[in-house]
Amino acid sequence: xxxxxxxxxxxxxxxxxxxxxxxxxxxxxxxxxxxxxxxxxxxxxxxxxxxxxxxxxxxxxxxxxxxxxxxxxxxxxxxxxxxxxxxxxxxxxxxxxxxxxxxxxxxxxxxxxxxxxxxxxxxxxxxxxxxxxxxxxxxxxxxxxxxxxxxxxxxxxxxxxxxxxxxxxxxxxxxx
Numbered sequence: 325x326x327x328x329x330x331x332x333x334x335x336x337x338x339x340x341x342x343x344x345x346x347x348x349x350x351x352x353x354x355x356x357x358x359x360x361x362x363x364x365x366x367x368x369x370x371x372x373x374x375x376x377x378x379x380x381x382x383x384x385x386x387x388x389x390x391x392x393x394x395x396x397x398x399x400x401x402x403x404x405x406x407x408x409x410x411x412x413x414x415x416x417x418x419x420x421x422x423x424x425x426x427x428x429x430x431x432x433x434x435x436x437x438x439x440x441x442x443x444x445x446x447x448x449x450x451x452x453x454x455x456x457x458x459x460x461x462x463x464x465x466x467x468x469x470x471x472x473x474x475x476x477x478x479x480x481x482x483x484x485x486x487x488x489x490x491x492x493x494x495x496x497x498x499x500x
Contacts, residue, residue, distance in 0.1 A: 328355045331439055333475040336482025338434055343489055347423045347431035349398035354390035354435030358383070374447055379454045383436040390432035395423045416490060445471050 362372035402421035
């Protein structure tokens with residue numbers, strides 16, 4: 325994927341399906357951490373390669389770091405987000421800056437491993453099972469365009485689901 329944004333769609337869908345058990349912000353944090361690798365290689369070598377973190381072994385490291393460092397960073401980001409919102413915006417877009425251990429672990433896990441899975445479909449320089457194997461069994465199992473549309477559709481469905489959940493919550497508790 326061209327740096328993280330497409331990856332966020334599936335995370336939005338998971339958040340809509342399991343809102344109290346999944347941290348989207350920790351998910352996004354793990355996505356960003358993994359994509360520091362090709363960004364760094366691009367700036368230092370001119371080639372955005374994916375040799376280490378874009379493996380399941382590397383994703384395990386990202387999962388552990390994201391599960392540990394993600395919650396405090398993401399709570400800070402959520403407080404900053406809420407501070408930028410007007411009261412009217414906060415009614416729909418405000419987010420409690422609380423991330424449970426379960427939510428953090430789920431977000432970090434899904435974020436790290438889904439990133440490798442999605443990118444292993446489109447990047448020929450990846451060896452997702454390294455250092456144990458150089459096999460690339462999912463490379464181009466679907467076209468890059470189809471993969472991107474799947475991620476966009478997941479994101480649209482996720483946003484719709486999250487907005488529906490918020491609307492139902494506001495109907496139950498009109499004063500927020």
